[in-house]
Structures are given as C-alpha cells and as structure tokens.
Amino acid sequence: MPVDVNKTIAAARAQKGTPYSWGGGHGSKPGKSLGTCKWYSGPHPCKADKTVGFDCSGLVRYAVYVGTGNTVDLGKGGNTTSQYNDSRVQHITAANRRAGDLIFYESPSNIYHVALFIGTVNGKEMMIEAQKTNVPVHEVPLRLTKGIWARVK
Structure with missing residues (x-):
C-alpha cells in the first residue's frame, strides 16, 4: 500500500507530548x-x-505504519540504521524533499537520529521528532546539519 502522507503526519502529530523513552x-x-x-x-x-x-x-516506525494502513513496519522494528537500510526507503536529494519524508542525521556510517519532515508551516520548514531524554515528542523548525533525506516507497 502506498504511503498516505497526511495520515503519516497526523499519526506523528497525535503523539506530541508523549515522553521520550530510549528504545x-x-x-x-x-x-x-x-x-x-x-x-x-x-x-x-x-x-x-x-x-x-x-x-x-520508534516514532517514525509508528507514523509510517499508520500512514501505510498498518502494512509497513519500517526497519522491522529496528533502530535508525535498520530503517535507513530498509528496502522500502528511497534515498533522495534535499532539493526533492517533501512533506512526509524522513531525514536521517549524520552519514550512512554514523546514523544517530531520524525525524519526520512535515513541510512548511507558517513560512517555516518543520519536522516532528522524539529527540532525547526529558524532551517529549515535539514539532520544531527543521534542523539542517549533515543529513540524508529519504522517502518511504
């Protein structure tokens, strides 16, 4: 089943305020x-x-799962590296990004974070993420550092 970007983003947004929990x-x-x-x-x-x-x-796994009608378990429940290497992930250029795409932070040999790009909101590019301990799931302006863009196909 193709990814419904609106359902994917809505699923992630519905988790705002959920505690960050390692694993x-x-x-x-x-x-x-x-x-x-x-x-x-x-x-x-x-x-x-x-x-x-x-x-x-875990947040990206859940959002993609909902956005595909509960059919795609991205990375088969694994970590960011498993998701990055999933055969259903197509790597794209930053210029081709669109709402619903993923950004994996750092480099293919050192992926340490993934977030869901939700597009432009009130003139700002935004993402939703489970960032770190003591910070609940939140929507924030896109942080561009070394990163790899991807789309679930």
Whole structure:
C-alpha cells in the first residue's frame, strides 16, 4: 500500500507530548512501549525501562505504519540504521524533499537520529521528532546539519 502522507503526519502529530523513552516504540507491534536501559547513553539514572513512549526511530516506525494502513513496519522494528537500510526507503536529494519524508542525521556510517519532515508551516520548514531524554515528542523548525533525506516507497 502506498504511503498516505497526511495520515503519516497526523499519526506523528497525535503523539506530541508523549515522553521520550530510549528504545520506546520497538515492541512487537509499532506504537508506544516501554523503553530499555540497554545501550542507553543519556542522563543517569536511566528511566527508559519505566517509561512508555517513543525514541526517534520508534516514532517514525509508528507514523509510517499508520500512514501505510498498518502494512509497513519500517526497519522491522529496528533502530535508525535498520530503517535507513530498509528496502522500502528511497534515498533522495534535499532539493526533492517533501512533506512526509524522513531525514536521517549524520552519514550512512554514523546514523544517530531520524525525524519526520512535515513541510512548511507558517513560512517555516518543520519536522516532528522524539529527540532525547526529558524532551517529549515535539514539532520544531527543521534542523539542517549533515543529513540524508529519504522517502518511504
């Protein structure tokens, strides 16, 4: 099933305010879940294993799942690298980006974050993300650093 960009964005936006949880969103099915303290590198003590929420790839996993009518489990529940390498992800140029596309931060050998581009809102390019511990899912102006743009096909 093709990706319904409006449903994808709406699914992500509906999660605004959801707690960030390292490893959250990686349960047996896409959606909020308890996180994990395994491989956790954030502020201590780790509370991820007591927090239901999303990490960045968990949020993107859920939004894409909803946007494809619950048919595409991007990265099969894995992390940002699994999503980046998923055969349904087409890498595109920044000039070709559009609402609903993904931005993977850094480089193919060091992907550490993914966000959902939601397009231009009130004259500003915006994205939605689960950024880091103690910051709930939020919509913010697009941060352009080293990044790789992608579209789910």
